[in-house]
Amino acid sequence: DAGVIQSPRHEVTEMGQEVTLRCKPISGHNSLFWYRQTMMRGLELLIYFNNNVPIDDSGMPEDRFSAKMPNASFSTLKIQPSEPRDSAVYFCASSLRQGKEKLFFGSGTQLSVL
Amino acid sequence: KQEVTQIPAALSVPEGENLVLNCSFTDSAIYNLQWFRQDPGKGLTSLLLIQSSQREQTSGRLNASLDKSSGRSTLYIAASQPGDSATYLCAVRREAGAGSYQLTFGKGTKLSVIP
Numbered sequence: 328d329a330g331v332i333q334s335p336r337h338e339v340t341e342m343g344q345e346v347t348l349r350c351k352p353i354s355g356h357n358s359l360f361w362y363r364q365t366m367m368r369g370l371e372l373l374i375y376f377n378n379n380v381p382i383d384d385s386g387m388p389e390d391r392f393s394a395k396m397p398n399a400s401f402s403t404l405k406i407q408p409s410e411p412r413d414s415a416v417y418f419c420a421s422s423l424r425q426g427k428e429k430l431f432f433g434s435g436t437q438l439s440v441l
Numbered sequence: 442k443q444e445v446t447q448i449p450a451a452l453s454v455p456e457g458e459n460l461v462l463n464c465s466f467t468d469s470a471i472y473n474l475q476w477f478r479q480d481p482g483k484g485l486t487s488l489l490l491i492q493s494s495q496r497e498q499t500s501g502r503l504n505a506s507l508d509k510s511s512g513r514s515t516l517y518i519a520a521s522q523p524g525d526s527a528t529y530l531c532a533v534r535r536e537a538g539a540g541s542y543q544l545t546f547g548k549g550t551k552l553s554v555i556p
Contacts, residue, residue, distance in 0.1 A: 331484075358542065369546055369547075369548045369549075370530075370546040372543055372544070375542055375543070377542075382542070383542075383543075418484055418485070420484075420485075425541075425542045427472065427473070427534070428490070429475065429487040429490050430475065430485075430487055430532075430544065431487065432477075432484035432485040432486070433484050434483055434484045435483070435484050437482075
């Protein structure tokens, strides 16, 4: 298995632009998580999907952030408009059984908003 | 609210030394605890997962213990190697209930193994 696949690996954009991050979870995993990692705050859960349905989006910082999971093999995290304070590493992770099993992370997207 | 603390934030040891990384959590009502490794510029890799009913888990040179009642876990690395250099994070999953799917992460311990 190729593991959790995220794209792009790096994204540099200007303030105000739309950013879309993509994730392909491990086949068969029914739980998908989007995390954000910064030096100051560590790892923060943004949103959790179970069986493609958003269960908890309370970690999404603002309405500028949105996430979708149209099918079991694809999810997107969109920021529109982007701001410099959104600069961080965004991780997608997948698991079985609502996260009761090991959590598998993608390599992350390093986002820089200038 | 669950809080996870890892001390020290950074650790430097000579190659071959045995070492222990510490993790403490404030709420003992956990479902399981995971230890992760993160290499620079990479994602997290799950090393060991301990269920709340277990006392320890072993994988190769790694041994993780859990004392749920005291809110502590340790990760023991035997015969450390330069390739073990990375940041190690622990994360706890709460017992069943609202938000139980969430993991609460510590800030990690950055380990450097000097050749």
